[in-house]
Amino acid sequence: MEAIRLALAQINPIAGDLKGNSDLIITYAERASAQGADLVVFPELALSGYHPRDLIASKGFLTSCLAHLKKIYESVPGIPMLVGLPLMESSVTNSAALCFGGAQAGSFGKSHMPGRGLQEEAKYFDPAGELQLMRTGGALIGVNIREDLWYIGGPAEQQCRAGASLIINMSAWPFVSGRTGFAERLVMSFAARCATPVAFVNMAGASDELVFEGGSLVMGADGRLIARARPFVEDLLIVDVPLRETPESINAEPAESADSAESTESIETHFIELPAFTQERQKAALAVRESPEEPLSPEQALYSALATAIVDFTxxxxxxxxxLVLGGGIAPALNAAITVDALGSASVSALVPPGKGEDTARRGAELLGIKCIEITLDMKSPRARGYALMEAADAEGMVALSSITKSDLATGGVTLYGESAGHFAPLKDLWGxxxxxxxxxxNSMGEVIPASVIEPYDKDSPEDEALRILIEEDMGFDEAMQAAGIGPAGLEELFKRIQAAEQLRRQAPPGPRVTPKALGAEWTLPLAGRFRP
Amino acid sequence: MEAIRLALAQINPIAGDLKGNSDLIITYAERASAQGADLVVFPELALSGYHPRDLIASKGFLTSCLAHLKKIYESVPGIPMLVGLPLMESSVTNSAALCFGGAQAGSFGKSHMPGRGLQEEAKYFDPAGELQLMRTGGALIGVNIREDLWYIGGPAEQQCRAGASLIINMSAWPFVSGRTGFAERLVMSFAARCATPVAFVNMAGASDELVFEGGSLVMGADGRLIARARPFVEDLLIVDVPLRETPESINAEPAESADSAESTESIETHFIELPAFTQERQKAALAVRESPEEPLSPEQALYSALATAIVDFTxxxxxxxxxLVLGGGIAPALNAAITVDALGSASVSALVPPGKGEDTARRGAELLGIKCIEITLDMKSPRARGYALMEAADAEGMVALSSITKSDLATGGVTLYGESAGHFAPLKDLWGxxxxxxxxxxNSMGEVIPASVIEPYDKDSPEDEALRILIEEDMGFDEAMQAAGIGPAGLEELFKRIQAAEQLRRQAPPGPRVTPKALGAEWTLPLAGRFRP
Structure with a gap:
């Protein structure tokens, strides 16, 4: 067996929606089968969505997952499938179920669980203890989940040492601004280091705070890109992947070869046997893509991530x-532009408060082609706008978007339930x-934000930079003061404001995480705290 | 050395307030020294408060911790001290620093880190790898931190096997309703199992969502209680503790004896040498307490925990x-009563909305002796009350208390930013x-809530019980339906409402956690989720 026809099913499931997700999985499996794929692979936790949070602690939910998995493999018996799901066996693991011929043939569990913030998996899952490979028609395939590929000497590398001809990594890889292509470089370096081809199957779409960047890909054993799927959206990438030749000795005596590998000493290696892939099955012509999808520029990627988050939350x-509330500020104007690009202008309305900024807001709404709604409340507090937004949105079944930014949240420049009011805050993790x-x-692609709105903000912001250094960089205070160009008094003043804004951060609406330290979700202070540097 | 005079300094630090906390620690150390104590012990993370959250990720903060520790041991050189703090050495650990004679003599790190929810420590701390004991004047003392005592074969047990004459456990043990005395039973069973006396030094007071129940205690080697400190509040408990005799062989050849212990095979054991305790120091007469503090009844403990949370948050x-807003309902009435018991009637004001419930509210305010403030907004939505509360509280520098309950949060019986508006929600983790x-x-101790307010609620609530089963019990759905007395339609309807209320839970104010599954903080669903059982 020299090559395998892989289908990388880059789907966008809904967290907890077992019925909808299993229907989606069946559809993609059928499409893959129709195109002659030998094996269709879904992302990490594809069946449950990423991730179902405390539903995983419910036996009822876990039992439902198994029932829906059964429905899937009974519906599409003709093609081997790898489906990610929370698997309840002797323990609960983040696993990939291997299904074929109307039954579950085995499973591959994840060993390295992120324990932090929004991706908190260690709370819910036990690490898998075994090293598993699947053997089919002379090929050994190592299947692993996200982090298990990234560690030097980790499970994926051990699978290579045990003779894998191909590594399949199933992921729900969240987008981080400025790190586009990071997953790809990790896969490339792995493939080159282990001289083994790798298929990386990623999730698409967004789930609450997390945006999944898609871009599933296949890397050859030489570390060269063979194919790449679309970014952020669903895609089905079908690729004929040349396999690394598995040494005869390994195939003949798997146990011994596993023992001889350095890092597998203490780990039992198991082999899941599958009939040889469908040599008899007639191969449909493969719709080869001319070239891999081009990667996005950093701005395009960040903008797309925010738009994806808005579409999927809505x-x-x-x-x-x-x-949303549209005034004279830049953040609401950008928020409106992204939302219109995401949902279309017919689905977006702007509340325009009377007074200063009203004309600018109307001009902005006109550029975007969205409806303006006048506010007629006679309250003076910023909470009046929040109040009006929530009441209007609830009345019409719309999502209320707040335009608060990371800069607002860092120093409390806005009022709790005022500017922060909303169901979702798309710009929450963006510095000014x-x-x-x-x-x-x-605007470089056509004016959607009035130039007069941007102009006053078009300058350096030393305070933003100081905040970014204090919150995102891991420095001692002396170093931070030097980098931020502030002295001890400035440092103390900033910390005082950061501390005072914790209440705002705790009660702010959720919003897409695009940095490694999202305020409120992944970076918190004590509320009744009093640190002064 | 047959006995040691221990000072258990059950303090209530403020998270992040290094200056205030180090002053507090110095004061308690001086008091302990004046009473002739051989060693004064503070709770887990006493210097930083429990816990400083993402400050721990800041090198600047960790450096500040060390500077304040130095200030402490230089200020009180005459008495050996164990001070809990985040310790930055080759890694960052949750540690106890042993200080004496104006220097740090060593440290004991925590190995078992809770990785979940409000006590998330695994995110910030590395586990300690070594087993340490301190040796002084012929006595070996095993010092460990909270969870390290609870595991069979864990660090505390290993310290006993290595010959410890006394175990000291430093904790920040959070209150859980109905589990009062749980820590005490764990200590008792440990002392009896290992035939070693144990001193359990707990934190007092509250920090945001966590309430620390105090009740520090000393248990003899026979598992009998020697002394117990006050619940919830600060205390200094000074006790002469009889030591277990350390076998000669262990004291003479520590390395060998450590090796011979079963479970310490792979763990290196280190000994911190300290001069023999102050035999020459004149012992002040020990103010012996007549009897240990009596434990509280379950209702008294829960009520005290909520009052403690309110006092410390304020x-x-x-x-x-x-x-707070006072109407005709039972939850605001109870909230007001606890708040008055916590802060005194002069520090509490009630907003009374016009209309139904107004008279009852005024009667309740009168019983509690608190001021009523009329609301004159002409808005109809529940958000109008929330708006009025926040504006009024902010204007006067008061904490706005929401009266939402766990039942409200579970099914969304209240409006986001309406009844949920506030800086703190004392009843948030209480079922109806x-x-x-x-x-x-x-009320059994004197009417503070009008009887007419309680009367309509004085009945069983099958829905509450069903929600509690679904959320707090780990059952399959069949079992849960049977326990809750509902069918599949009822189950689906409840889940639909639970799912829809996730937005409310995410943005609800913080409040004291009194169950193991606080909604929002420790039990979450996907926001854009769609699970149906």
Missing amino acids: EKGNYKGAM TDVLLLSKWR | EKGNYKGAM TDVLLLSKWR
């Missing part, structure tokens, strides 16, 4: 559209400087 | 007092049935 949450950058980038 | 957060129970208990 659609998965069954909202009819989106509503990124808001400016994206606004200019979007 | 005082540590520098609020001038508390404000617990609200009723506490109201009746408090």
